[in-house]
Amino acid sequence: MAGDKDTLLGMGFDPARVEWALKATGNRGLQPAMDHILENESKPVPSVENVSESSAPASSAMDVDQDEEDAEALQSLGGVTANAVEAKSIKCSECGKIFKNTALAEFHAEKSGHDQFEESTEEVKPLTEEEKKERLAELRAKMAEKRSRKTIEEAAEQRANEQLRRKAGKDLHKVREDLQAKEAIKEAQQKKRDKIEEAKARAAVKAQIEADKKARAEKAAREKALREGLPIEDAGASTLAAVAAHPGASTSGVAGKDFKETRLQIRMSTGGQPYTTSLPSDSPLSAAAEFLAAQTLTVSVETVTFAQHFPRKTFSRSDFSKSLRELGLTPSAVLIATP
Structure with a gap:
């Protein structure tokens, strides 16, 4: 567009760069051409034939004579007729600035936000060399400020993104540490439970071995008493063991009824360590039953049952009211408790 070219030349730009900018931007207006000149001011000017035009084609209205175009624009803005006085410029009603053509007026409206324009017969004086230099310096300063502001914004955005990335990394690391700590606690608790179960199993095996050993000893004592014709008393394992240890002992010894206390060893049918106590005969x-319930906290006095292996006997609920002496458990006995 001839108007844009004149404006750029009037601002002091090199004619070759003006031609390059207009062709490269497809004659889309003053602002794109000006941006192209400032962005490529340090580059050498290529041959115009080698410059490819922008994909946006120039409007056919660009070929119209500038005077006719300005007249039409002024008519649309101010409602003037063809017979009106010829307008030589466009004036901003808000700030009073005058512009040579519609392109400069539109540029001013875009930058300032002003939208009140009128036709004017005032002629725009051409810029002096000093004014051209000042205008060019002003434009370059604005472009430099724009680039600097963009650089600062990009740097701030990069810092913010880096902070977010680091925070996300720290949060992920903390989550992993918490998971590892929980897994370690879980593993330690499982090992502790395994050790307890292993100790219980060893204790149960050991208790069973001891019970079997004592049962064999009681059985051997009973059989020996039968062979030698000695009386068999329901006095528990201790009495039978005493008989086995002293085969020549007389039946006139101390009878179970003379013991004031009875020593009981109570074993659970489910296994585990035995419980030992001494009670009045x-x-x-x-x-x-009350003693066992107090020791285990899992046995009920109302439901627990007792039995003996040698001699084999199971005590009924009616036996719970009988004394240990009446049940033949003195001076000692081994009871098997079932919860």
Whole structure:
């Protein structure tokens, strides 16, 4: 467009660069051409034939004579008729500035936000060399400020993105550490449970071995007493063991009824360590149930049952009111408890 070219030349730009900018931007207006000149001011000017035009084609109205175009623009802005006085410029009603053509007026409107324009017969004086230099310096300063502001904004955005990335990395690291700590605690608790279960299993095996050993000893003592014709008393394992240790002992020894206390060893049918206590021989069997309930906290006095292996005997609920002496458990006995 001839008007844009005259404006750029009037601002002091090199004619070759003006031609290059107009062709490269496809004659889309003053602002794109000016931006192209400032952005490429340090580059050498190529041959115009080698410059490819922008993909946006220039309007056919650009070939119209500038005077006719300005007249039409002024008519649309101010409603003037063809018979009106010829307008030589466009004036901004808000700030009073005058412009040579519509392109400069549009540029001013875009930058200032003003939208009130009128036709004017005032002629725009051409810029002096000093004014051209000042205008060019002003434009370059604005472009430099724009680039600097853009650089600062990009740097700030990069810093913000880096901070977000670091924070996300720290959060992920903390989550992993928390998971590892929880897994370690879980593993330690499992190992502790495994050790407890292993210790319980060893204790149960050991208790079973001891029970079997004692049972064999009681059985051997009973069989020996039968062979030698000695009386068999329901006095528990200790009495039978005493008989086995002293085969020549007389039946006139101390009878179970003369013991004031009875020593009981109570074993759970489910395994585990035995419980030992001494109770008065006149205490009922329910006292042994109460003792066991207090020791385990899982056995109920109302539901627990007792039995003996040698001699084999199971005590009924009616036996719980009988004394240990009446049940033949003195001076000692081994009871098997079932919860």
